[in-house]
Amino acid sequence: xxxxxxxTLGILAVLFSQxxxxxxxxxxxxxxxxxxxVHLSPGWQIPxxxxxxxxxxIILSPFVGPFSxxxxxxxxxxxxxIIKLIGTLAMLLGLNPLLAYMLVGVGASPYSPAKYGILxxxxxxxxxxxxxxxxxxxxxxAVLLGAVLGGKLVDASLxxxxxxxxxxxxxxxxANMLIPRISVRHTLKKISIAILVRDFWxxxxxxxxxxxxxxxxxxxxxxxxxxxTLRMLMVAWVPVSLGITDLSMPANLNGIVAIxxxxxxxxxxxxxxxxxxxxxxxxxxxIGIVIIIFANVMNLYVAILLxxxxxxxxGFYLIPLNALLQECGNExxxxxxxxxxxxxxxxxxxxxxxxLYTLMNKAGIPVVQSATIFGGxxxxxxxxxxxxRMNSYxxxxx
Numbered sequence: 001x002x003x004x005x006x007x008t009l010g011i012l013a014v015l016f017s018q019x020x021x022x023x024x025x026x027x028x029x030x031x032x033x034x035x036x037x038v039h040l041s042p043g044w045q046i047p048x049x050x051x052x053x054x055x056x057x058i059i060l061s062p063f064v065g066p067f068s069x070x071x072x073x074x075x076x077x078x079x080x081x082i083i084k085l086i087g088t089l090a091m092l093l094g095l096n097p098l099l100a101y102m103l104v105g106v107g108a109s110p111y112s113p114a115k116y117g118i119l120x121x122x123x124x125x126x127x128x129x130x131x132x133x134x135x136x137x138x139x140x141x142a143v144l145l146g147a148v149l150g151g152k153l154v155d156a157s158l159x160x161x162x163x164x165x166x167x168x169x170x171x172x173x174x175a176n177m178l179i180p181r182i183s184v185r186h187t188l189k190k191i192s193i194a195i196l197v198r199d200f201w202x203x204x205x206x207x208x209x210x211x212x213x214x215x216x217x218x219x220x221x222x223x224x225x226x227x228x229t230l231r232m233l234m235v236a237w238v239p240v241s242l243g244i245t246d247l248s249m250p251a252n253l254n255g256i257v258a259i260x261x262x263x264x265x266x267x268x269x270x271x272x273x274x275x276x277x278x279x280x281x282x283x284x285x286x287i288g289i290v291i292i293i294f295a296n297v298m299n300l301y302v303a304i305l306l307x308x309x310x311x312x313x314x315g316f317y318l319i320p321l322n323a324l325l326q327e328c329g330n331e332x333x334x335x336x337x338x339x340x341x342x343x344x345x346x347x348x349x350x351x352x353x354x355x356l357y358t359l360m361n362k363a364g365i366p367v368v369q370s371a372t373i374f375g376g377x378x379x380x381x382x383x384x385x386x387x388x389r390m391n392s393y394x395x396x397x398x
Contacts, residue, residue, distance in 0.1 A: 010122045010180045011131065014077075017175035018115055018135060019142045021081055024168035026146030027153065028088060028104065030251050031161045033235065034154040035097040047232040047358040049101050054228075054347045054354065056105035061344030062200035063193075064110040068117055069337055074179030076114035081176060083107025085169040092162040113339035120326050121182050132323045133269035136315065137262050144258035151251025203333040204341050207325075212277075213338070215389050216325035217345050219284065222385065223318050225349035226287065226378050227257070229357050230310075233374065236367045241298050253307050260311020261318070268319040277324050281386045283317040288379025295371030353377075 032049050068076050087103035095103075115135070123131045153161040207213040234250040242249065264283070272279050287310060294306040329338020353374070360370040 008122060009178065010074075010118075011134070013074075013175050013178040014115065014118060014122070015134060015138045017077060017081070017172045017179075019138050020168045020172035020175065021084070021111070022139045022142035023146040023149075024084070024088070024165045024172070025104075025108065026143045026254075027150030027161065027168075028091075028101070028165050029231070030147070030150035030154050030247055031158060031165065032091065032097040032101045034158050034161075034247060035091065038158065039097075043236065044358055044362040045098070046235055047229075047354050047361065048098060050228055050232055050354050051351065051358065052098050052102040053105040053108070054350045056102055057109045057343055057347035058351065060106065060109040061340050061347070062197045064113055064340050064343070066196055066199060066337065066340075068110060068113040068340065072179075072181045073114040073118040073121070074176050074181065076110050077118075077179065078173050078176035080107045080109075080111035080114065081169050081173040084111075085166055085173070088162060088166050088169060092159070092166070109343065112343045113337075116322065116326060116339045117329075118179070118182075120329075128274075128323050128326060130269055132319050132326070133265045136265045136319055136322070140258040140262040140265065140311075140315070143261075144255040147251040147255040147258065148248075151246075151248040155246055155248055200337075200340070200344075203337045204344070206333055207328065207338060207341050210328055212324055213328040215277075215385070216321045216328070217342055218385055219280075219321045219382075220318060220325070220342060221346040221349040222378065222381050223284075223287075223314055223321075224346045225353040226291070226374075227314070228350045229353040229374060230254075230257075230291070232354060233357055233367065233371055236361065237295070237371055240367050242300055242303065244300075253303065256304055256307040257311040257314070260308040260313075261315035262311075263308075264312040264315020264317070265319045266315075267312070268316045272316070272320040274320070274324055274327060277320045278389065280317045280320050281382075281389065283313040284382040285379065285386060287313045287317065288375050288377075288382055291375030291378060292372055295368055295375055 029049065033046055036045055036049070084104050084107035087100050087105075087107060090103060091097055091100035116132075119131045119135065120128060150161065153164065207217060231250075231254050234253055235247070238250045238253065239245050268280070290306055290310050290313065294303060294310070297303050297306065325338055325342055329341075333341075356377075357370060357374065360373070361367075
């Protein structure tokens, strides 16, 4: 049941677990890239890491939402971190990094609906945007440290990096055990793949018929598709545009984006509510413009400034949209179902965008040109989304 207090033991346990798990997640991607370098894998395989990770989300999306709503979400988080730990251990023991990272994706897929869905169970609707801000703020700090430490540690010792990541997942699982058990609202009367897939399709249909939920689903999907592709693109862009060849600088720039997202999340918690969510639209449009500018710079300090701006715009844009979807889902299909649908749509968009970048990379298109095309694509999509939203909003007022 929702609580009028914000910082309860349950919320603190969720935040601590999320910090450790997200830190490990963001260090692990650079460890996996380092492992591909050790194996002398071709450059186009680097974005395939994210493609494989995303495919697990897409396949498991019909199932993780119902299970997230049918079991205590603290137990789902615990299970997820244990699977992530097993995947990292497999990479440490020599399993192909593409396969090991896919296994981590199996663990990560139920984590998302559980961590967001549990917020609406632990806090009241009045505190939901603030709780999202805390969760995203915690995540951003973890992303920052994970990316920066991951890049630096991999350059020093790949084995030590993987051991540290394993410990992070282990302690995150321990924190999950402190989350209180909350009675479930949507129990599974019968476990059947056909029934779960049909149930998932019903949830997708219901959410896309709801204007607010549809807006949130498309908006957050474009953001995370952008963020995931930008992270992969950065590995190739930095050596070409900045002349820096180690993994630390792409990791640092990703961490800098995280600083901006934290700033944007704080601003959103003060200036945007569920009733004024349309205020995020200009920020979303500016993301594409700034990426286009970033793609063509050759100065490190300008690149850093632009990454902070991208992150700030992204945080301001993302947090209210997450809260909007959770509220819509909690009132209709269940918060776990809603976030599972969100994860499915987000990962489909990620698959398309990262797949597009992989094809451009394999075709030998210069990375600066690829980044410019990517920024233009994002700009066009968000402009169309803004037009759809404002038209829908105008019709509602009539």
